[in-house]
Amino acid sequence: MTANRPLILLTNDDGIHAEGIRYLTIAMEHVGEYWVVAPEAEQSAVGHSITLYDPIKAHEISKNGSFYGYGISGTPADSVKLAIHSLLPRVPDLVISGINNGANVGINVLYSGTVSAATEAAILGVPAMAVSLAQKKNPPFQWVVPHVERLALWLLKFGLPPGVALNVNIPAIPPEALRGYKLTRQRLAKMRESFEEREDPRGNRYYWLSGEVPIEESDDSLDATALNDGFVSITPLFYDLTAHSHLQDLATALKNLT
Amino acid sequence: MTANRPLILLTNDDGIHAEGIRYLTIAMEHVGEYWVVAPEAEQSAVGHSITLYDPIKAHEISKNGSFYGYGISGTPADSVKLAIHSLLPRVPDLVISGINNGANVGINVLYSGTVSAATEAAILGVPAMAVSLAQKKNPPFQWVVPHVERLALWLLKFGLPPGVALNVNIPAIPPEALRGYKLTRQRLAKMRESFEEREDPRGNRYYWLSGEVPIEESDDSLDATALNDGFVSITPLFYDLTAHSHLQDLATALKNLT
Numbered sequence: 001m002t003a004n005r006p007l008i009l010l011t012n013d014d015g016i017h018a019e020g021i022r023y024l025t026i027a028m029e030h031v032g033e034y035w036v037v038a039p040e041a042e043q044s045a046v047g048h049s050i051t052l053y054d055p056i057k058a059h060e061i062s063k064n065g066s067f068y069g070y071g072i073s074g075t076p077a078d079s080v081k082l083a084i085h086s087l088l089p090r091v092p093d094l095v096i097s098g099i100n101n102g103a104n105v106g107i108n109v110l111y112s113g114t115v116s117a118a119t120e121a122a123i124l125g126v127p128a129m130a131v132s133l134a135q136k137k138n139p140p141f142q143w144v145v146p147h148v149e150r151l152a153l154w155l156l157k158f159g160l161p162p163g164v165a166l167n168v169n170i171p172a173i174p175p176e177a178l179r180g181y182k183l184t185r186q187r188l189a190k191m192r193e194s195f196e197e198r199e200d201p202r203g204n205r206y207y208w209l210s211g212e213v214p215i216e217e218s219d220d221s222l223d224a225t226a227l228n229d230g231f232v233s234i235t236p237l238f239y240d241l242t243a244h245s246h247l248q249d250l251a252t253a254l255k256n257l258t
Numbered sequence: 259m260t261a262n263r264p265l266i267l268l269t270n271d272d273g274i275h276a277e278g279i280r281y282l283t284i285a286m287e288h289v290g291e292y293w294v295v296a297p298e299a300e301q302s303a304v305g306h307s308i309t310l311y312d313p314i315k316a317h318e319i320s321k322n323g324s325f326y327g328y329g330i331s332g333t334p335a336d337s338v339k340l341a342i343h344s345l346l347p348r349v350p351d352l353v354i355s356g357i358n359n360g361a362n363v364g365i366n367v368l369y370s371g372t373v374s375a376a377t378e379a380a381i382l383g384v385p386a387m388a389v390s391l392a393q394k395k396n397p398p399f400q401w402v403v404p405h406v407e408r409l410a411l412w413l414l415k416f417g418l419p420p421g422v423a424l425n426v427n428i429p430a431i432p433p434e435a436l437r438g439y440k441l442t443r444q445r446l447a448k449m450r451e452s453f454e455e456r457e458d459p460r461g462n463r464y465y466w467l468s469g470e471v472p473i474e475e476s477d478d479s480l481d482a483t484a485l486n487d488g489f490v491s492i493t494p495l496f497y498d499l500t501a502h503s504h505l506q507d508l509a510t511a512l513k514n515l516t
Contacts, residue, residue: 047305047335048368055456055464077305077369082465086453107381110306110374110497111335119499123365123448154515161508163446164501183509185500188421190381195344198313206313207340236501236508241367241377242443243422243496250419250494251441257412 006032006093006156009083009121012100013043013076013113016061016069020099023141024131027148031156032093036061036069037083039076048116049075056082076117084124094155095121096148098131101139103169105223105233106187115167119239122165127155129165134227135172144170147232160236167235169227182231187222264290264351264414267341267379270358271301271334271371274319274327278357281399282389285406289414290351294319294327295341297334306374307333314340334375342382352413353379354406356389359397361427363481363491364445373425377497380423385413387423392485393430402428405490418494425493427485440489445480 121128379386
């Protein structure tokens with residue numbers, strides 16, 4: 001945090017015109033100076049994509065006659081990279097991605113553009129959080145605003161360990177029903193998913209991914225469980241995919257290879 | 259491994275018509291029955307994307323007059339999901355993704371479609387490896403074939419811990435110069451990257467991501483270092499993004515929030 005007003009980058013994967021990111025700007029009113037840099041089009045489930053083989057376009061977007069931010073032709077991770085390296089006047093003090101309509105917990109964390117934007121900021125050394133609200137249709141974003149403000153002020157004051165980003169999921173329940181904040185782990189159970197096969201009018205087969213009901217687990221230290229139990233779930237994420245606990249036994253197993 | 263011939267799913271992110279995946283089929287000739295299910299178009303740097311809001315089309319692809327595999331309208335992770343859930347006659351014994359032209363080490367592991375296909379297989383409970391060759395232009399894929407065959411047979415015999423996938427990177431050096439196999443960790447250092455700003459004929463700004471030179475590190479347990487040193491780098495990956503080593507101190511820090 002600088003002596004001046006903190007600089008906050010706001011981004012998302014639902015596009016710069018989404019309602020969720022507008023509520024982030026409302027949450028930032030008393031926190032600091034914010035810049036909105038986000039994909040122009042919706043980019044859900046893009047995972048941690050970046051654009052290498054196309055140029056990235058950035059358009060100035062106005063709302064109610066004044067500058068609102070930059071709409072980007074790329075992905076959420078592109079938005080964070082471009083904002084930090086080129087568009088912003090200086091490296092921001094905080095990056096917030098969201099508000100996503102629908103939870104980003106469990107395996108979905110891997111597919112989430114919202115989360116990947118926060119991870120990208122963490123890689124670039126900026127404290128970051130992804131914020132999701134666990135309701136897809138007509139999400140009550142106004143309930144999320146005080147949490148975002150509170151968490152942002154906390155992050156600006158205390159920071160995060162290097163490389164760590166927070167994945168914040170908020171239950172879609174009235175504020176008085178909320179049970180508090182809980183630090184959680186990513187649930188790792190796979191989904192019970194399947195594809196629905198259909199045929200188009202020309203006889204070609206196509207498939208819809210469906211039935212993504214997660215397999216139930218009752219461990220209340222997990223992101224999905226805490227969320228279901230009425231807590232704001234806060235999972236610290238780190239971008240090291242190495243299976244550290246298996247390095248030893250795999251080194252042994254590898255002796256059978258050579 | 260079943261009593262019958264093992265069933266192997268081959269996929270990639272460069273598209274079903276890429277040279278790299280054809281070399282995987284060559285490597286499988288004496289290993290088992292293989293099915294090719296891969297994106298129809300090139301999908302590099304798609305990260306761990308899945309297609310939720312569009313149907314996925316699957317076309318039968320022939321080569322030299324006989325069935326070669328399925329071209330998919332989605333991403334590498336989609337290909338793995340659809341193949342395992344719908345297209346293949348049974349759950350495969352092994353999934354191999356590649357051969358990518360260009361290394362997938364360090365931070366790039368997060369952006370790699372090749373790697374995400376292997377990770378997706380691991381989530382679905384199938385042993386998997388991603389294979390990349392560290393040369394982008396005219397990669398000498400023929401040098402990779404014996405490694406893929408050898409590693410595949412080893413994986414079919416010994417398996418992998420649940421949820422783990424291997425990220426295999428092979429140096430583009432003649433077989434006689436190769437120094438062996440090495441078990442490695444993902445390098446976590448960020449890139450020294452920047453955007454090159456240009457202007458189109460209509461005066462609109464656009465940006466190219468460039469200067470992705472990785473910051474050098476000399477730890478030889480890292481994927482990038484082992485590869486540079488002439489080893490086949492084998493990194494076990496696990497899809498848990500939780501920053502486990504920071505759960506304790508963040509739980510303490512969180513007390514300042516409430």
